[in-house]
Amino acid sequence: MKRNVLIIGAGGVAQVVAHKCAQNNDILGELHIASRTRAKCDAIIEGVVAKGAMKVPGTFSSHAVDAMDSAAVAALIRDTGAEIVINVGSSFVNMTVLDACLETGAAYIDTAIHEDPKKICEAPPWYGNYEWKKRDLCAAKGVTAILGAGFDPGVVNAYARFAADQMDEVTSIDIVDINAGSHGRYFATNFDPEINFREFTGTVYSWQNGGWQENAMFEVGQDWDLPVVGTCRAYLSGHDEVHSLAANYPKADVRFWMGFGAHYINVFTVLKNLGLLSEQPVKTAEGLEVVPLKVVKAVLPDPASLAPDYTGKTCIGDVVKGVKDGKPVELFVYNVADHKEAYEEVGSQGISYTAGVPVVAAAMLVASGEWDAKTMKNVEELDPKPFLTILDRIGLPTRVQIGGLGGEDRAWNA
Template sequence: MKKNVLIIGAGGVAQVVAHKCAQNNDVLGDIHIASRTKAKCDEIIASVHEKSAMKQDGVIAAHQLDALNLAAVVALIGETGAQIVINVGSPFVNMTVLDACIETGAAYIDTAIHEEPDKICETPPWYGNYEWKKRDLCAEKGVTAILGAGFDPGVVNAFARFAADQMDEVRSIDIVDINAGSHGKYFATNFDPEINFREFTGTVYSWQSGAWQENAMFEVGREWDLPVVGKQMAYMSGHDEVHSLSANYPKADVRFWMGFGEHYINVFTVLKNLGLLSEQPVKTAEGQVVVPLKVVKAVLPDPASLAPNYTGKTCIGDLVKGTKDGQEVELFVYNVADHAEAYKEVGSQGISYTAGVPPVAAAMLIATGEWDAKTMKNVEEMDPKPFFTLLDRIGLPTRVRDKDGDRAWDA
């Protein structure tokens, strides 16, 4: 049984992770939070105490850390006695933190694929470019690494596995992410603007007819009629889970759809056409060298600041189609989250909440041994049922809609 958690990162998602770890510290043990800016970790800890989130008395401590410094990460894992590392920092640090876990034997959990700062929208295979190269080493060392254990990727991978387990053949997996909430700002992104924009400035990849297909962003859209949030427009986008799901279900078409309003599309298009979403440095007339994308990030609202006034709900789910006993079947497996309720509970908005709760559930399953795989796995390679059971209990209930109606997943 593994205990003691090190959380790397101090943004909105890390705040949710810290609160949920605190609420379950009887299972997870000591909690440590590390970031380049220790003051941000201190603020998260203050919010945990303000909400009286600790289930029982225990350690919750802040640390300063450069997560790109392998030796420093290794040292902090040793100093804290952390046996589980939840990486919700920048995706630029994934490989360093993973290497530190392999060196120390700590279990590793992240919520997104690794990225290099100077590369945007790399060509598939994304996991194959980085994390999966360490898969054999994890198995050799007996190190558990659960990749992409946020919501998407993460819970949606488990949704796909749950639906696929009820079919003889899977024909298609369509992941739909709709945020029907409102933050009241002229323009803002729901998570790190730099990472948000990097997802949408390059080629959109989907897996269809047994091969990678390429489209431009906002080229392919369709209206979805979803539970609670109703009819919403979503556009095919590239996303982490498309790669791992296509590797595990190669005969199925795998697509990711994200909801965007006209205002977001218009602002995004102007920024992109002006070159303000470029990751390449430029020199100003004054001789200063700046990265346009980082300048845009600096002037936009901090996603964490959106939480107090955020209203509305999210709906994220998988429409999975296939056959069972020679008959066509389809399941929509989904979750609905509420921004205001998330803020009331943990001080974060709903997007951070949906991303931050699942890695804590994964950590608890590693702690109890059910997901302590002692090798590298993507979420769809693990049994989804204990995952759903925990998510139901700690804030993200799973539901299913099919020809028989709409119900809890285990009804």
């Protein structure tokens, strides 16, 4: 049994994590949240208190820390007595926070793959470039590290495992992420603009026919007729979970599809063609050195500010095809989330909600011991059923269409 949680980060996802940890603090124990700017943490805690989110009376404290400083993070873990660290800071800090957990013995959970700020869209093996290099050390020290435990990656990995467990052989996994909501702004990104744009400016990698296939962003599109949100256009995109799922299901084709509207694609294309999405510094006529990508980030709306006006729903799920008893089978395992409902509950929009709720479910399973693996795991390497059970209870219920999209629709455990 592990108790006491330290949340790293103070953005929109961290806000969701804070509320959900508070709603389950009878299981998780004392709560702490830290970022470079303590005032942001204080504001999140004030929101938790205003919503009356704490299930039982208990500690929820704020702290200032530079998450790029592993020694400082380790000191904070010791000072707080945290046995579980939920990292929802920038993906640039994954390795320093993980190192702090290795030093202190705290369990580590994150929601996205590590990124080097000097590199854009690195080639596979993505996890193999960073996190998986620490896998043997986690096992040697008995430290639990659960990688990519948000929604995608995270829940979609569990969906793939859930479907695969019902098949003799998996032939393809297509992850489809559609946000059919509207924030009402001319242009904005649903999470950190810097991370968002970095994700889509390089080569798109998918795992097909037993190897990596390369495409350009927006080169391959497909219409998907999904529950609730209807028919939406999605494009083949590179994503974290493609790598881990390809490693665990190497005989299956693994693809990630993300929905984009024509307006987003137009603005993105103009910004990219003008060089405004570059991470390389340039000098202005006045001699100031600036990074174009960081300038774009500075002028765009803070993703957290979108929440009050966001309407509509998301639909994210896995189309999994395979063979059972010699016959072809297909399942669509999915969730539908509502932006307005997310805002009313925790003050965040639906994209942050779908990323933040699962990592708390993972923390609860580490606390109970069910996912306290004492080594490094990706989500599909863990039993998905207790995870989906908790998600049903805390805000992200799972449904399944038997026979694939448009098939018989039912609860995953029906």
